[in-house]
Amino acid sequence: MRDVYPSFYHQFKCIANLCEDSCCKDWDIDIDSATEQFYRSVQGELGDKMRQKLKTDEYDEWIFPVENGRCPFWNRDMLCDIFIGIGEEHLSETCAGFPRVKIDYEEFSEHLLSFACPEAARFMLRTDNAYADFGGEEEMQAAENSDGYMSFLLKARSRTAEILLDRELPFAYRLADCLEFNAQVQSVLNGEEPQPLSFENAETDGCDFLFDMHLRFEIMSGRWKQALSDTQKQLAALKIRDGFAQDFEKFALYYVYRYYLEAVNSGDVLYSVKRIVCAFIVTGLLDALFEKEGYPLPRMRILQRYSKEVEHSYENTEMLNAEFDRDSRFSVENLIALLETMV
Ligand code: SF4
Structure with missing residues (x-):
């Protein structure tokens, strides 16, 4: 069976007592x-x-x-x-x-390092093109030989990653394009004719609800909870900084390669993309607050902590997916409208 690794995978070493967080x-x-x-x-x-x-x-x-x-x-x-x-x-x-993660699909296995480890996060943030081998010819061949569904998802995942890397566009627009593309993919998976999105009834009532939801999660760190709450109080004065996308892009790619193919079982590609949108808005605004207030924490720690608090919690991830199903503020159209206010 083919095993696929990001380029930095074998260089990683735990830094043990020098680690600023620790598993x-x-x-x-x-x-x-x-x-x-x-x-x-x-x-x-x-x-x-x-x-x-x-x-x-x-x-x-x-x-x-x-x-x-x-x-x-x-x-x-x-x-x-x-x-x-x-x-x-x-x-x-x-x-x-830890932080090595192996994801076994029937046709191949993919290996990643978790963003919840600060040292692994540093590798991911400083490496471009780290997932060049993912969805390559051999993986595609293995998928085509066994199952059209998997090869369709691999192609959709590659296109999603390409959209995220289109540096001609502000990152919020890239995410909006990802949502739109994956809404079409979802229609195909549902056996429906893809339809153009309609923004007639799209609502943009700000991102307060995202912070309410993140504050309802199981939270391990009191400082994280405080930072979320401080950010929520100042939302009107905060704007995601231009430079944030350079780092978030790496987090988003990690997330796509780690979770997009969950759709093999869930039949849903939008869960993973919507979770990236939530992460972008929440961590981007935390980053803006930290800059404004002069908090001495590097951006890596915001993304790493998000991974530890939200991504790595089964309960929090399930809560997010349930809200996507239940709450119309998470519809593709509403999230696109919200992202457009972030530019
Ligand atoms: S979080 Fe990473 S670097 Fe830190 S102790 Fe654990 S494996 Fe080592």
């Missing part, structure tokens, strides 16, 4: 069942602590629940006691693999 912070740690069994056999103080900390979550999966915002094995030197005590080979699959 040992904020999240419960998933423990696969083979690792759980092994941890039950470890002798001594470390083994006792492992057995004491192992719990099951609401899905009946084994985890080490986060304690005061930290993995219970992340020590004061910001190093892992399990790594030090019994070796890297005994880390759980999640700990050993």
